[in-house]
Amino acid sequence: MADGRLRRIPEATVARLPVYWRALLELAEEGTPTVSSEGLAEMAGENAAKVRKDLSHLGSYGTRGAGYDVQLLTAQIGHELGLNEDWPVVIVGVGNLGRALANYRGFSSRGFRVATLVDADPAKVGQMIGGLVVSPVDDLPALVEREQLAIGLIATPASAAQGVADRLVAAGITSLLNFAPAVLTTPDHVLLRQVDLSIELQILSFYERHPLEVAMRRAKMVGDLAARPAPSF
Structure with a gap:
C-alpha cells in the first residue's frame, strides 16, 4: 500500500x-x-x-x-516495509529452487503469502507442491486477477527468465524478484530485485583469495568503532 x-x-x-x-x-x-x-x-x-x-x-x-x-x-x-499487509506472491518455475521457495514457511510470518505456482513444463503442471497445485504459465493473467498477486518470484533457468518477466509484467505484476542468473530488462514502473547466488559465491571466493582485503575491512570496522563519539542514546 x-x-x-x-x-x-x-x-x-x-x-x-x-x-x-x-x-x-x-x-x-x-x-x-x-x-x-x-x-x-x-x-x-x-x-x-x-x-x-x-x-x-x-x-x-x-x-x-x-x-x-x-x-x-x-x-x-x-x-x-508493509509487513502488516498481505502480499500474495507467485513463483514461476518449480525446479529445485522453486520447490524450496514454495516449501519455505518463513515467508508467511513476514507478510508474504505464496498464493500460486506456475511452470511452463506440462509434466509439472498439476503437481502438488507446498500445498499448492502448479498451474500452466498461460494461466498467469487469470491467476494475477483472481489472487490479486502483487509480487512475482522468478526461479526459472536463465534462458527463460526474460520471457517470464515479460509475461508477469504483461499480466499486471509490478514487483519482481529474480533468482535466475540473468540480467533482466523491465519497464520503468516495475520494481526489480536480483538474487544471484553465484555472484555472492564469487564475491566470497575473491576474499578467500585475497585475505589482506578481509583484514583491511575488519580493521576499518574496528577503527570506525573506536572513533565513534559517545552515544547520546
Missing part, C-alpha cells in the same frame, strides 16, 4: 531496514524493552551513526539515555 507522505527514504536505508527489523524481533522475543543505537548496530553489523541516521529518516530519534522503544520501533519499521 502506498504511503502518501512526501518523504523519501534512501535506497541504502531501505535495504538495511529489514536487518534492523529482524534484530528488533529477537529483542522483542527476549522481552528487551529498549535498545541503544550501539546495541542495534552490533546486532545488524553496522555502525551506530549509520543506524541513527537510518532511523531518523523514519522520524524516530530515540530517547536520550534510554535508546529506542523496541516494540514501537519494530512496529514502525514493519509499517514502512
Whole structure:
C-alpha cells in the first residue's frame, strides 16, 4: 500500500531496514524493552551513526539515555516495509529452487503469502507442491486477477527468465524478484530485485583469495568503532 507522505527514504536505508527489523524481533522475543543505537548496530553489523541516521529518516530519534522503544520501533519499521499487509506472491518455475521457495514457511510470518505456482513444463503442471497445485504459465493473467498477486518470484533457468518477466509484467505484476542468473530488462514502473547466488559465491571466493582485503575491512570496522563519539542514546 502506498504511503502518501512526501518523504523519501534512501535506497541504502531501505535495504538495511529489514536487518534492523529482524534484530528488533529477537529483542522483542527476549522481552528487551529498549535498545541503544550501539546495541542495534552490533546486532545488524553496522555502525551506530549509520543506524541513527537510518532511523531518523523514519522520524524516530530515540530517547536520550534510554535508546529506542523496541516494540514501537519494530512496529514502525514493519509499517514502512508493509509487513502488516498481505502480499500474495507467485513463483514461476518449480525446479529445485522453486520447490524450496514454495516449501519455505518463513515467508508467511513476514507478510508474504505464496498464493500460486506456475511452470511452463506440462509434466509439472498439476503437481502438488507446498500445498499448492502448479498451474500452466498461460494461466498467469487469470491467476494475477483472481489472487490479486502483487509480487512475482522468478526461479526459472536463465534462458527463460526474460520471457517470464515479460509475461508477469504483461499480466499486471509490478514487483519482481529474480533468482535466475540473468540480467533482466523491465519497464520503468516495475520494481526489480536480483538474487544471484553465484555472484555472492564469487564475491566470497575473491576474499578467500585475497585475505589482506578481509583484514583491511575488519580493521576499518574496528577503527570506525573506536572513533565513534559517545552515544547520546
